[in-house]
Amino acid sequence: MTTNLVISVDSVYKSFGNQSTLHNINMKLRRGEIYGLLGPSGSGKTTLVKELVGLDTPDQGSIMVLDSQMPDLKVMERIGYMAQADALYQELTAMENLDFFAALYGLKRKKKKERIEWAASLVDLSDHLDKLVSNYSGGMKRRLSISIALLNNPDLLILDEPTVGIDxxxxxxxxxxxQRLKEKGTSIIVTTHVMDEAEKCDTLGMIRNGKIIAHGSPAALKEQCHAETMEEAFLYYGGLSYEN
Incomplete structure (x- = not known):
């Protein structure tokens, strides 16, 4: 594997009971790239993300992240992860949440203060850090979750539906x-069902029924099927027969 390759997923399968949730998934992510997983609810995006982060393991296949076979605890420390459901302490303030997670990452004193200030500013929460999270709107909770995922200055950022409920x-x-993080070399995976967000990704994997049905740059995917919009392209690829 080349040093430029951050993630390599080869022939990954995952089932829960008799239900197949991932079927022959292959994907690659390079340094400084934004990779979008575009698909509807129940398409397998969240299951795949959990495999990439190391929270679950595939039934078959291989997942390499930052040159290591997942799951790997040392690699997990280099990943910023935001789950679809906000994992926040409702009875604490936003600042107390940030302080707690910064401590888990091993950040101390000046460095911790700098990272908290930067991450909060990035999502426009600097003026709301003293509020209890229980009083936050859904969108504010999503923004706080994004800032927590960024605290450890990760090499790889994995975000599951990060902008749901955000204006x-x-x-x-x-x-x-x-985009700024990407320019600094951070690799990013974003799951979404929003077409205009898919357009902002460098590479797109369209996923449906646990299968990658199309893969490539947004422009190339549209060009290949003569679509004017990403929605038209998704419907086109989703309508193809891709059963083996």
Missing amino acids: PVLRKSIWTAF
């Missing part, structure tokens, strides 16, 4: 921040 103006600023 369009702030969503645009968050994607601008993703």
Whole structure:
């Protein structure tokens, strides 16, 4: 594997009971790239993300992250992960949440203060850190979860539906921040069902029924099927017969 390759997924299968949730998944992520997983609810995005982070293991296949076979605890420390459900302490303030997770990452004193200030500013929460999380709106909780995922300055950022419930103006600023992180060499995986977000990714994996039905740059995917919009492209690839 080349040093430029951050993630390599080869022939991954996953089932729960008799239900197949991932079927022959293959994907690669390179350094400084934003990879989007585009698909509807129940398509397998979250299951795949959990495999990539190391929270679960595939039934078959191989997942290499940062040159190590997953799961690997040392590699997991280099990943910033935001789950679809916010894992926040509701009875604490936003600052107390950030302070707690920063301590888990081993950040101390000046470094911890700098990272908290930067991460909160990135998602426009600096003026709301003294509020209890229980008083936060759904969108504010998502923003706080993003800032927590960024605290350890990760080499790899994996975000499951990060902008759900966030207004369009702030969503645009968050994607601008993703672009800045990418330019600094951070590799990012984002799951989404929002077509305009899919357009912002360098590489897109369209996923449906646990299968990658199309893969490539947004422009190439549209060009290949003569689609004017990403929605048209997704419907086109999703309508193809891809059963073996």
